Amino acid sequence: MITVLGLGFVGLTTALGFSKKGFKVYGIDVNQERVEKLRGYEVPFYEPHLDEALRQQLGHNFWLDVPLVEAVRNSKVIILCVGTPGNPDGSADLTYLLQAVHDVFEASSGEFKVIVTKSTVPPSTVTNKVKPYVEELNRQYNKPIGLASNPEFLREGYAWDDFMHPDRIVIGVEDEDSKEVLNEIYQPFHAPVHYVSFNSAEFIKYLSNTLLSTLISFSNEMAMIAEHIGGIDVAGAFKILHQDKRWFGAPAAMASYVYPGCGYGGYCLPKDTAALVSIAQEHGFTPHILAGNLQINEEIKDFVVSKIMAAVPASSTIGILGLAFKSGSDDVRLSPSKSIIEKLLAQGYSRIVAYDPMANEIFAQEYGLPITYTNTLEDLVEQADELVLLTGWPEFRQNKHLITSKRLFDFRHTLAELPQAPILKAEEVA
Numbered sequence: 042m043i044t045v046l047g048l049g050f051v052g053l054t055t056a057l058g059f060s061k062k063g064f065k066v067y068g069i070d071v072n073q074e075r076v077e078k079l080r081g082y083e084v085p086f087y088e089p090h091l092d093e094a095l096r097q098q099l100g101h102n103f104w105l106d107v108p109l110v111e112a113v114r115n116s117k118v119i120i121l122c123v124g125t126p127g128n129p130d131g132s133a134d135l136t137y138l139l140q141a142v143h144d145v146f147e148a149s150s151g152e153f154k155v156i157v158t159k160s161t162v163p164p165s166t167v168t169n170k171v172k173p174y175v176e177e178l179n180r181q182y183n184k185p186i187g188l189a190s191n192p193e194f195l196r197e198g199y200a201w202d203d204f205m206h207p208d209r210i211v212i213g214v215e216d217e218d219s220k221e222v223l224n225e226i227y228q229p230f231h232a233p234v235h236y237v238s239f240n241s242a243e244f245i246k247y248l249s250n251t252l253l254s255t256l257i258s259f260s261n262e263m264a265m266i267a268e269h270i271g272g273i274d275v276a277g278a279f280k281i282l283h284q285d286k287r288w289f290g291a292p293a294a295m296a297s298y299v300y301p302g303c304g305y306g307g308y309c310l311p312k313d314t315a316a317l318v319s320i321a322q323e324h325g326f327t328p329h330i331l332a333g334n335l336q337i338n339e340e341i342k343d344f345v346v347s348k349i350m351a352a353v354p355a356s357s358t359i360g361i362l363g364l365a366f367k368s369g370s371d372d373v374r375l376s377p378s379k380s381i382i383e384k385l386l387a388q389g390y391s392r393i394v395a396y397d398p399m400a401n402e403i404f405a406q407e408y409g410l411p412i413t414y415t416n417t418l419e420d421l422v423e424q425a426d427e428l429v430l431l432t433g434w435p436e437f438r439q440n441k442h443l444i445t446s447k448r449l450f451d452f453r454h455t456l457a458e459l460p461q462a463p464i465l466k467a468e469e470v471a
């Protein structure tokens with residue numbers, strides 16, 4: 042049995058979705074008007090397919106008239122889908138969420154169950170606010186309740202389809218018992234399930250939403266630049282942008298631009314971004330996203346250097362993996378490797394040895410930096426105390442074993458796999 046607390050867009054969809062998959066689900070909401078409508082088979086907001094699912098499931102696998110105490114006692118999983126509105130300072134208001142956690146503890150019988158937060162909360166909220174509260178209530182009530190964070194990615198207007206056919210399921214969980222329960226309820230969805238840390242689960246949700254909001258604001262900023270310059274068919278320009286083949290395919294090649302690294306370089310992106318900022322300003326418009334974009338491209342290199350400085354003594358021999366601005370090219374113009382090596386030299390790292398499958402010679406000729414080069418990856422690894430990967434060449438990925446034989450700073454995240462959280466037994470985290 043599953044109890045869902047909060048029957049808004051997310052909660053009602055979740056409750057009906059699990060009912061449809063064959064689970065018995067209790068739906069609870071503090072808003073009696075909302076519950077009353079649902080009892081009359083009326084969905085209190087517009088969301089396609091939910092009315093049909095409600096007609097099918099209410100009284101079959103979905104129950105509304107059960108008091109919270111009975112619902113929680115009969116359930117292994119309690120999914121919290123209450124609102125997390127924004128406070129005036131931008132932070133998330135956790136009042137409803139923490140109240141719901143409290144309600145569950147009050148109602149619980151003492152048998153192990155898992156509270157699942159599906160409400161959207163900023164990264165670190167479960168670890169720093171919900172988990173300590175659960176632990177405090179655990180002590181107070183002496184009721185074993187596990188915790189999982191399971192952000193929801195559904196879109197209003199497509200909620201039913203998104204929930205029933207998820208492209209991925211993300212679960213932040215720290216104990217094996219809770220993981221087992223979550224595993225059971227998501228089995229019927231036949232989607233990849235990623236078990237990650239609490240912070241990662243929350244971050245993945247915000248990664249998604251803030252990418253979307255940034256893309257929208259980027260598009261609006263570009264439209265404002267276009268209007269200031271004039272003579273541009275803005276909508277037409279965007280429609281033509283959409284024909285770029287990098288949007289298509291699974292995975293779409295555009296995804297490679299939505300991945301962290303150590304900054305963009307080369308002949309086009311840096312100068313063209315700077316030039317558009319400049320021409321927009323000439324036409325009386327200051328583009329904040331593009332200006333911020335250029336600033337981040339500098340800051341990421343300082344961030345890389347600060348990470349090295351925090352861990353590596355200046356006397357170490359640093360092996361630089363990659364000099365070209367991107368893999369598959371020997372172009373070293375405005376390569377992040379150049380700035381990062383210069384910054385390291387300026388910080389007193391005088392023993393730098395570098396290897397690039399294609400760009401050693403041209404880099405040496407162009408920049409004449411006081412570093413040495415090796416002709417093979419093997420030689421670089423042998424000579425270096427620490428390795429710093431700055432260009433995502435396939436050769437590095439193919440020689441994972443070799444390059445991880447020394448401490449590796451993989452600033453292109455080129456060796457990263459899909460995440461897996463270390464899972465502990467419930468008693469180890471209680």
Ligand SMILES: NC(=O)c1ccc[n+]([C@@H]2O[C@H](COP(=O)([O-])OP(=O)(O)OC[C@H]3O[C@@H](n4cnc5c(N)ncnc54)[C@H](O)[C@@H]3O)[C@@H](O)[C@H]2O)c1
Pocket residue numbers: 046047048049050051052069070071072075122123124125137140141144159160161162193194195196197
């Ligand atoms: N709407 C979306 O598209 C969407 C998508 C993904 C995630 N989310 C997140 O999911 C959460 C819920 O969003 P929503 O749009 O469904 O919100 P909503 O406001 O439509 O629904 C929340 C419901 O929770 C009820 N509630 C509050 N406290 C309660 C308690 N203690 N016990 C039982 N019920 C209680 C409220 O009465 C309300 O009906 C939010 O954190 C939101 O950010 C929303």
